[in-house]
Amino acid sequence: MTWHVAEDDVRAYARGELAPPMLWSADTHLAQCVDCRALLTSVTDPVALDAGWERLDAELDAPKRGLLESLLVRVGVADHTARLLSATPVLRRSWLGAVVALLVMTVLVTNAQQASVSPTLFLVLAPLLPLGGVALSYGPRFDPTYEMAVVAPLHGFRLLMIRTVAVLVACLGLNGLATLALPEYGLRALGWLLPALALTTTGLALIPRLGPVLAPSLVGGAWTLSLLAAYEIHGGTLAPFTPAGQGVAAMVAALAAGLLYLLRDRFDTRPGAFPGVA
Known part of the structure; x- marks a missing residue:
C-alpha cells in the first residue's frame, strides 16, 4: 500500500x-x-x-424498541411510559389476536341467530374482555417487567392506570369495531359499554383488598352467574341492557371510580403490599 x-x-x-x-x-x-x-x-x-x-x-x-414502543415515543409518550406500555402482556399480538377471533365468532353466532331483539351473547361477552385484560396486565404472574416495576420510582397506582388505559383503549376499540358488524340491532348493540366500564372500575377498586388477579376474576364470575340466573328466570332482554340497567351500570362505574381514587395510596408495587402480589 x-x-x-x-x-x-x-x-x-x-x-x-x-x-x-x-x-x-x-x-x-x-x-x-x-x-x-x-x-x-x-x-x-x-x-x-x-x-x-x-x-x-x-x-x-441497549434493548431495541419494538413497533408499539416506537409509535408511542413518536406521538409524544415519555420513554419510560412507552416501555411500560409496550411490555404489557395483553397488548401483544397473541392476546389481541385471540380477542379478535373471539369477537368474530361471537358476531357470527349472533348474526346467525337473530332471534332476539337484543344481541345477548355479544353483550354478555364484550364487558368481560377489558376486565380480563386488566387482570392479565399487572402483577408478577403475568407481567414480564414486574421486577423492573418494583424497583422503579413509580407509584403502583400510576403503573396500574397506565396499563388499564392501554387495555381499555385496545379492548374497547375492538369491541366497537365488532359492534359495527351488528348494524341490525342499532344502538342496542352498544349496551355493553357501560357494563364494561362498571366491571373494570369495580375490579380495579377491589385490587388493594383482593389482588390484581382475584379481584377481576370474582367480578367477572359474579357478572356471568348473575346474567345466567336472570336469563333462566326472565329470558329475553337481560336487565343490565335495559335503560334502567344502563343507568345502574353508569352509577356503579361512577361509585367504583370514586372508591378507586380514594384508595389510590394503597396501590404499591412493593412485594407483599397487597394480596395476590408476591
Whole structure:
C-alpha cells in the first residue's frame, strides 16, 4: 500500500474533527492498513478510547424498541411510559389476536341467530374482555417487567392506570369495531359499554383488598352467574341492557371510580403490599 493517512489527519480523526471527504477515505484506509491503525492507537488518548468503547457497548446492549414502543415515543409518550406500555402482556399480538377471533365468532353466532331483539351473547361477552385484560396486565404472574416495576420510582397506582388505559383503549376499540358488524340491532348493540366500564372500575377498586388477579376474576364470575340466573328466570332482554340497567351500570362505574381514587395510596408495587402480589 503506497498511500497512508497523514499523521495530522490521523490525530484529527482520533479527536473526531476530521471532515468529509477525508473522513470517508480515512475510514476505508484504516480498515485495511495495519500501520495506520497502529499510528491511530499511538495518538489516541487511552481514557477517551475506553470511554468510546463503553459508549459503544452501552449502545449495543441497549434493548431495541419494538413497533408499539416506537409509535408511542413518536406521538409524544415519555420513554419510560412507552416501555411500560409496550411490555404489557395483553397488548401483544397473541392476546389481541385471540380477542379478535373471539369477537368474530361471537358476531357470527349472533348474526346467525337473530332471534332476539337484543344481541345477548355479544353483550354478555364484550364487558368481560377489558376486565380480563386488566387482570392479565399487572402483577408478577403475568407481567414480564414486574421486577423492573418494583424497583422503579413509580407509584403502583400510576403503573396500574397506565396499563388499564392501554387495555381499555385496545379492548374497547375492538369491541366497537365488532359492534359495527351488528348494524341490525342499532344502538342496542352498544349496551355493553357501560357494563364494561362498571366491571373494570369495580375490579380495579377491589385490587388493594383482593389482588390484581382475584379481584377481576370474582367480578367477572359474579357478572356471568348473575346474567345466567336472570336469563333462566326472565329470558329475553337481560336487565343490565335495559335503560334502567344502563343507568345502574353508569352509577356503579361512577361509585367504583370514586372508591378507586380514594384508595389510590394503597396501590404499591412493593412485594407483599397487597394480596395476590408476591
